[in-house]
Amino acid sequence: MADPAQREPAESTDFSAPAPGGIAARALAGRAGGAAYLADLNPEQRRAVETLDGPVLVLAGAGTGKTRVLTTRIAHILATGRAYPSQILAVTFTNKAAREMKERVGQMVGQVVEGMPWLGTFHAIGVKILRRHAELVGLKSDFTILDEDDQVRLIKQLLEAENIDDKKWPARVFAGMLDHWKNRGLTPDQVPSGEGAVFANGRGKKLYQAYQERLKTLNAVDFGDLLLECIRLFRENPEVLRQYQDRFKFILVDEYQDTNVAQYLWLRLLAQRTSLSSPPAGEGTEQKNICCVGDDDQSIYGWRGAEVDNILRFEHDFPGAKIVRLERNYRSTGHILATAAHLIAHNQGRLGKTLHTEDVDGEKVTVTACWDSEEEARAIGEEIESLHRQGHALDEIAILVRASFQMREFEDRFVTLGLPYRVIGGPRFYERAEIRDALAYLRVIHSPSDDLAFERIVNVPKRGLGDASVQVLHDYARKHRVPLTEAARVVVETDSLGAKARSSLRGLLEGFSRWRSQNDSLPHNELAEIVLDESGYTEMWQKDRSPDAPGRLDNLKELVRSMEEFENLAGFLEHISLVMDTDSDASADAVNIMTLHAAKGLEFDTVFLPGWEETVFPNQRSLDEQGRAGLEEERRLAHVGITRARKRAKIFFATNRRTHGLWQTNIPSRFLDELPPANVEVAESKAGFGAGGNFGGPFGPSRFDQAASFGSDYGSPGWQRAQKRRGGFSEDEQSDFADAAEGGRMGTNFQRNARRRHGPLTVEGELVAKSTGTVSAFSPGDRVFHQKFGNGNVVAVDGNKLTIAFDKAGEKRVVDSFVERV
DNA sequence: AACTGAAGCGTTTTT
DNA sequence: CGCTTCAGTT
Secondary structure, X not given: OOOHHHHOOOOOOOOOOOOOOOHHHHHHHHHOOOXXXXXXXXXXXXXXXXXXXXXXXEEXXXXXXXXXXXXXXXXXXXXXXOOOHHHEEEEEXXXXXXXXXXXXXXXXXXXXXXXXXXXXXXXXXXHHHHHHOHHHHXXXXXXXXXXXXXXXXXXXXXXXXXXXXXXXXXXXXXXHHHHHHHHOOOOHHHOOHHHHHHOOOOOHHHHHHHHHHHHHHOOEEOHHHHHHHHHHHHHHOHHHHHHHHHHOOEEEEOOHHHOEHHHHHHHHHHHEOOOOOOOOOOOOOOEOEEEEEEOHHHOOOHHXXXXXXXXXXXXXXXXXXXXXXXXXXXXXXXXXXXXXXXXXXXXXXXXXOOOEOOOOOOOOEEEEEEEEHHHHHHHHHHHHHHHHHOXXXXXXXXXXXXXXXXXXXXHHHHHHHOOOEEEOOOOOHHHOHHHHHHHHHHHHHHOOOOHHHHHHHOOOOOOOOOHHHHHHHHHHHHHHOOOHHHHHHHHOOOOOOOHHHHHHHHHHHHHHHHHHHHHHXXXXXXXXXXXXXXXXXXXXXXXXXXXXXXXXXXXXXXHHHHHHHOOOHHHHHHHHHHOOOOOOOOOOOOEEEEEHHHHOOOOEEEEEEOOOEOEOOOEHHHHHHHHHHHHHHHHHHHHHHHHOEEEEEEEEEEXXXXXXXXXXXXXXXXXXXXXXXXXXXXXOOOOOOOHHHOOOOOOOOOHHHOHHHOOOOOOOHHHXXXXXXXXXXXXXXXXXXXXXXXXHHOOHHHHHHHHHHHOXXXXXXXXXXXXXXXXXXXXXXXXXXXXXXXXXXXXXXXXXXXXXXXXXXXXXXXXXXXXXXX
């Protein structure tokens, strides 16, 4: 491989780095063969980059330049000629992180990175290895990767075959257990018998075995297998393992605190130095050059199988490991950082880091009490509008919630305010029913033996092939050990199906063979269009009168469009099975709403943190199920939340919140008591009932007027009284506010419904973002259709904003460009 | 085979 | 309160 970077001379790596940006540093950088990339690093970062030999753990606190270190390290390895791009294994958790790293290394080193084939997610790299040696683990190299949906359906079939009541033993629960086992690297025979016995009266272990067997016959793997089968491959085939051990001269791991046991085992195998490979020149470090970067304080995926222990035990696991701490934060102002640091200090079992900044103190972190979640949304809405008026970009504002049910309140509020927003996370593009149906068609075309895909679409659209017919196919397939499509081909020639079902099935099969032959001659995106057309799938949605049908059709179009980027159908299908994320249209200027989990790795000027109440945050179930470990993870989540903020962190809590339809009164989060008073200021809700004294201050002093006493007595009698007064007062006021907010509250079911199925509500963001001062072409009385709210009548016109009485969604204000006359 | 009502359940979710 | 899922009905 042509590799200009390889021409760089190897540099000595053990000089101690002078101050970053200093003249000496630059001189040294110059000496290092034009290694300008090193000059901008601080001493710790530089050590993390330049300590190339042996195991290294980089503890990178929030905002300390973690990604930068990682990418620079790769650049450095290349520039110093220590390895070719293809000899570096760099693993991340998300596709996004992988993409980012690729880009940034590319910028640093140039085109060379084109040839970094081993930079990717654990799973993507797992697939790559597995496809090469599939036959060694009993698979064919074109195996399919099942997603969760397929997995559950498969388990359901197994349960049925075993006569297990799926009422009592739900498939989802078992899928969860499987996931748990696989996260811990356990094969069926390794499952502790106690755990295996929990499910279906002791049949758990057996089911796991049956599940794996079924996967093999389907020539399929699930996500967990991408790692587990790799591990098995390595263990059973030492020569294969050695090949990879020799290949990877350097291993880099991002977000090490999130690795689970399986990933750890996988890494360990690859990082072991074999006796065959040449020992390092120095005095006997027998370890590979593995560098793990992570932050134990940001471990928030324990419930997903992540083992914080992996990072805590690093020195033990990799003897002789060097540890580099990155504690200089380049993101947040002093008060924000101090607040986060003070909070996280309440956790035990940390490796211990103290973040510091050279930035100004900035604004104090604020804590605002609200009467209920509605007031909370109103208060935050107002603060955002105020920031917006001052010229702050909405894009730079985020609302980070603990759980997605909290989002609704904000969406409702922002719709009435006409404030553009976008929900990040939510159901993903490829998880939507219409997309998965479309993909199922393509999967069957690509691999006729994909039974799960076939089953999914055999009667979608409805073509008279219901359970009974499918059962006939199943019976045949099972008896003759052939795939369903094959069974169908035979059965359709017999009279075991009704006449109607028979001709319908024949039509479908003919369709498939036709499409399959066209697959060779047509571009795959054109093929996809033809398939969706001829199968009647598009028509099905065209006929559907539900308000979200047009959106689904749009999604299908988008799917077809996105296929252009891939060489062929196989490539496309591989991509989507691994890359379940979508680059959501970050174009419009809109407030970001997301969960704290989704916010990891992101940063914003202003961060709103609502819902800091006991039972919500820390989440009750976390506490119930995980005890102190759960609490500590919740605290890390709080820490992640605060450290997302560059300039402003604003915490809110509501005393009353409606959960499952019932009003519940909560006490303020214990985390509030763990914030440092000196860096935090208690703010008055500007949108409360009575608006913080604007109406003559009916409440008297609340404890929030005395910041001095902050932190200990949210449950004090005085506080309780204050809350009561607020509550008592609000009852009168509440109806007024209810009227004012009516537009936002009416028909929210409908709205929620639409979003659930439709994915991120970016529509809403654009909707309002486009509202300029233009005059509308609509007039009162017009009958209109809106993609989300359905049909309705125009009630009033104000510029390009229409007030519409929707049949189902109630009265709403929307921008005219989003409705059409009917 | 397709619709309709009742019952159950209700965090976070990188691949 | 609302959504999803399933079983029973036509």
